Amino acid sequence: MWALVINPVSGQGRGATVGTYVAGWLAQRNIPYTIVTGNSSVALDDHLASFVEKFPDTNGVIAVGGDGLLHNILQRLVPAQIPLAMIPAGTGNDFVRTLAWDLESFDAQLEAITTRPPASVDLGLVDGEWxxxxxxxxxxxxxxxxxxxxxxxxxxxxxxxxxxxxxxxxxxxxxxxxxxxxxxxxxxxxxxxxxxxxxxxxxxxxxxxxxxxxxxxxxxxxxxxxxxxxxxxxxxxxxxxxxxxxxxxxxxxxxxxxxxxxxxxxxxxxxxxxxxxxxxxxxxxxxxx
Known part of the structure; x- marks a missing residue:
């Protein structure tokens, strides 16, 4: 089971559009997923915490949004050692740029996420915040x-x-x-x-x-x-x-x-x-x- 975490207001509404596309892509391939979203960062984090508790052996999180969403959910996922993939739908998308993904090629990225094991990368930790x-x-x-x-x-x-x-x-x-x-x-x-x-x-x-x-x-x-x-x-x-x-x-x-x-x-x-x-x-x- 995957968590599909969507920030619908990322990129002035682009998050909702891209999130719908990703959900359709997964459904067409019969890949099980649960949509996790919320009308605030606090609500979204609460819903993500509930998902992690229910599916501790999750395949990982596919997050649709920008660097703000990434920053917030890192605090939940890194301690739990849950893999995270970012589908870029924000204003900056700078971490996805750093990883060298094509910002428009969602299909290639989703194919890699659902068929290959993840790799490990570094993070920064500032006063307890990732x-x-x-x-x-x-x-x-x-x-x-x-x-x-x-x-x-x-x-x-x-x-x-x-x-x-x-x-x-x-x-x-x-x-x-x-x-x-x-x-x-x-x-x-x-x-x-x-x-x-x-x-x-x-x-x-x-x-x-x-x-x-x-x-x-x-x-x-x-x-x-x-x-x-x-x-x-x-x-x-x-x-x-x-x-x-x-x-x-x-x-x-x-x-x-x-x-x-x-x-x-x-x-x-x-x-x-x-x-x-x-x-x-x-x-x-x-x-x-």
């Missing part, structure tokens, strides 16, 4: 804070609008970053602790991050002028920003970040710094292309 892609603090976290208060525009444009609002008044902050082998004390505009390669819908903030190496890629953007930031920012979509002299990337299994700032992971609010994060090898069972 995350799949990227933990970040700095400018992007302020943008997230602003975007979460905005009712318009919708979708990815909300993030761009929040950037336009926050950038003129943004100032770099001082951070203490404790790594495995050294401590970095610096002014910075943004820090990304990366298990995955991208966030924000394909921004390759750490393009060489590997979900199977047991290490985070930690990207530090040292202060640049706002004009320089605007010039360099588009390069993040191809990952070519990493050659800029203000960008520093180091690898570490453990990271502690201290500052007067907030942190987000997988687009979800973690809270005020300091935070302590660890890359946990082979924490999640999932399917790879």
């Amino acid at each position: 995350f799949a892609a990227i933990l970040s603090t700095g400018f992007d976290s302020l943008v997230n804070e602003k975007a979460n208060t905005m009712s318009w525009p919708k979708g990815p444009m909300k993030y761009n609008a929040a950037i336009a609002i926050e950038l003129p008044r943004f100032r770099p902050r001082h951070y203490e970053i404790t790594l495995d082998e050294r401590t970095i004390s610096t002014e910075a505009m943004l820090i990304a602790v990366s298990n995955g390669r991208s966030y924000g819908g394909g921004m390759l903030v750490c393009p060489e991050a590997d979900v199977a190496d047991g290490l985070f890629d930690v990207m530090v953007l040292h202060p640049v002028s706002k004009l320089e930031f605007i010039k360099v920012f588009p390069r993040v979509f191809k990952g070519t920003h990493i050659t800029h002299p203000a960008v520093e990337i180091v690898r570490s299994k453990r990271v502690r970040i201290t500052s007067d700032a907030v942190a987000y992971a997988d687009g979800e609010r973690i809270g005020q710094l300091p935070v302590n994060a660890e890359c946990v090898p082979n924490a999640l069972m999932t399917w790879l292309p």
